[in-house]
């Protein structure tokens with residue numbers, strides 16, 4: 001049987017986290033030759049993950065430009081990836097999630113009639129401006145893809161509602177849980193991988209730790225200022241410490257500098273590499289975030305997570321009771337956090353470990369489907 005050549009394309013930190021377990025699973029599968037292409041839409045954060053995952057990309061387009069518009073980014077991705085596909089001529093292109101890289105990778109493959117596999121298919125908020133532009137990016141991939149790897153039954157149902165052939169939808173679990181398990185095992189074997197958090201853990205002993213991440217484009221501006229003011233009010237409490245690995249986007253840093261300054265209870269630190277971030281999740285009591293991936297990881301570790309968005313394409317965490325949508329209203333964020341800090345029963349009701357997003361074997365299922373398609 002001929003070897004199936006699979007080209008996996010990705011560009012950002014979350015894509016790398018969610019695809020490295022899949023790449024490993026494909027590498028371990030007979031009759032599949034996997035190659036990887038990174039666009040480096042987010043250079044620094046992407047490279048952190050590649051290092052930890054010991055993944056050396058075969059092709060690196062290095063397309064990051066400071067402050068580039070979505071138009072320019074998309075145009076460069078489409079032409080750059082088109083050239084890669086012309087040179088590589090893979091049998092299958094694999095993309096993940098909802099980034100510009102995923103959308104342009106799928107489109108460039110479609111223009112060449114190369115089949116596409118979509119990992120984390122079927123997430124929908126129903127609102128094209130929340131999250132923006134991700135909701136439309138992922139909807140563009142859907143009609144193009146041949147294989148839809150839906151993380152949950154909810155995501156699969158969303159695809160069926162869009163008339164995607166049910167035979168092409170595979171509920172696999174989210175590969176982020178595979179990445180989480182793999183990384184925690186590695187930390188167990190090699191505690192040095194997450195040792196950098198030690199001094200902070202010591203400094204915050206005896207305090208309730210709130211882990212914060214924020215980077216959503218649609219929160220830039222007024223939303224981000226309200227988030228900053230809420231963080232300051234939470235950190236004003238003497239029994240609280242805020243651990244805040246900051247996304248490098250200047251739209252986040254500028255407002256945080258202005259509002260938080262050098263608040264003694266806020267540790268504003270560089271983005272953490274993945275093992276350190278997992279260790280930070282383990283260390284924290286609760287999580288305040290607008291991130292997609294963190295909404296999936298926190299419930300798996302039994303950490304209550306307050307989501308600073310109005311809608312979510314990941315309702316499973318909310319339904320399981322570990323996640324709550326709090327928007328970007330200052331009063332709402334502060335009052336929800338204070339309730340969890342002060343009311344032990346309210347905290348306990350949310351702090352139950354759930355894995356609504358998967359069992360850690362999503363990548364093996366995906367590799368199995370790809371291998372089968374190659375045989376038929």
Ligand code: UDP
Nearest residue numbers: 014017245271272273274277291292293294
């Ligand atoms: N993450 C990380 N270091 C950090 C913050 C987040 O490794 O300092 C990881 C986190 O574990 C999650 C992913 O990055 O898996 C989420 O990425 P991000 O929030 O940038 O994107 P989103 O998930 O919202 O697309």
